[in-house]
Amino acid sequence: MTRVQLLGLTVAAALFATASVHAEGDKAAGRKLIYTCNGCHGVPGYANAYPNYPVPRIAGQNEQYIVNALHEYKAGERKHPTMMAQAQSLSDQDIQDVAAYLSSLAK
Numbered sequence: 001m002t003r004v005q006l007l008g009l010t011v012a013a014a015l016f017a018t019a020s021v022h023a024e025g026d027k028a029a030g031r032k033l034i035y036t037c038n039g040c041h042g043v044p045g046y047a048n049a050y051p052n053y054p055v056p057r058i059a060g061q062n063e064q065y066i067v068n069a070l071h072e073y074k075a076g077e078r079k080h081p082t083m084m085a086q087a088q089s090l091s092d093q094d095i096q097d098v099a100a101y102l103s104s105l106a107k
Contacts, residue, residue: 024100025063025096025098025099025100028101030097030100033090033098037098040055041056057107059105059106059107060103060105060107063099063103064099066098066099066102066103067096067099070087070098073086074088
C-alpha cells in the first residue's frame with residue numbers, strides 16, 4: 001500500500017468515526033421540548049427582571065451555538081439560575097433535538 005493510499009484510508013476512517021459520534025437532532029422531538037423556552041425567548045422585547053437584561057430570541061440561532069450554550073449552562077459554566085435548571089433537565093439528545101428545531105426556524 002502506498003503512503004497516499006494509507007493517508008487516504010486514515011483520513012476516511014477518522015471522518016467516519018467523527019460522523020458516527022455526532023448525534024443528529026430530531027426537529028419533531030425538539031418542537032415538543034421547547035414549550036418552556038417560549039415563555040421567555042418567544043416574547044418579543046421581553047426583559048429579564050433579575051438580573052435585568054433583554055432575553056435573546058433563539059429562533060433561527062445557529063445549531064451548534066445552541067448546543068454549546070445549553071451544555072455550558074448544564075455544566076455551570078454559564079451562570080443564570082433559570083437556564084441552569086432548564087439545561088439540567090435535558091439529556092444530550094434533548095439538547096441536540098432542541099437545537100435542531102430552533103435552528104430550523106426563521107429569525
